[in-house]
Amino acid sequence: MRKKVIIGNWKMNNDKKETADLLLSLLKETWKKEINVKVSPSFVNLENAEKILKNSPIEVVAQNMHYENEGAYTGEISYKMLKSININSVIIGHSERRTIFSENDDIIKRKIVTALNNKMHVIFCFGESSENRNENKHYEIISEQLDVVMHSLTKNQWNQIILAYEPVWAIGTGVNATPEQAQEIHKYVRNKIAIAYNKNLANSVPIIYGGSLKPNNSKEIFSKPDIDGGLVGGASLSFKDFYSIIKSID
DSSP states (O other): OOOEEEEEEOOSOOOHHHHHHHHHHHHTOOOOTTEEEEEEOOHHHHHHHHHHTTTSSOEEOBSOOOSSSSSSOTTOOOHHHHHHTTOOEEEESOHHHHHTSOOOHHHHHHHHHHHHHTTOEEEEEEOOOHHHHHTTOHHHHHHHHHHHHHTTOOGGGGGGEEEEEOOGGGSSSSOOOOHHHHHHHHHHHHHHHHHHSOHHHHHHSOEEEOSSOOTTTHHHHHTSTTOOEEEESGGGGSHHHHHHHHHHTO
């Protein structure tokens, strides 16, 4: 049975005190051990967050990393830097990295390969724009984005992957995909993995949903058979909302 996964992506929000306050509030609460809760603070707060959460079941995740081990890349962070402070998971391919920072499939692939080859776990994000969906090209776009990962992975490396479907048109807009729309894509992705590898592998890969997840819609979305949790943006900045979303999958 696949574990459930809830990840709070804080993006460029929360200073040191705000980060600590939210984490300390989470530490007071409980949920079933089958639910993997992760938080992704800004780079400057990763080390302190890891110290606060040490010996807790909550994992700290980086929002991004560079594909090179080191070098003259001003402002960038390497996997070596992350692992040196005990950060072993990273979000790669988020739509904001693709659109705002112009990360193309080649850059994303290089990041994934570097992460996986150095024993990092990857939360790989993919999803279509509103234009893609309106033109009925969403399956085509999603397939192309997934191929970046699928052509880079050995069968064993799937143990290091969480897939996160995030329709670009639903991120930060207040408009989420309907549970049926989300389930449709998650099922398509699982079938694609089954064809490329096998059904057992496809059934073992966690696929989570991201895009305007809130306490008032998360339970219905999480009830769908191929949706294993959520990548939560704005709602994860509120302890009350984030904990409500965690409990909605409990």
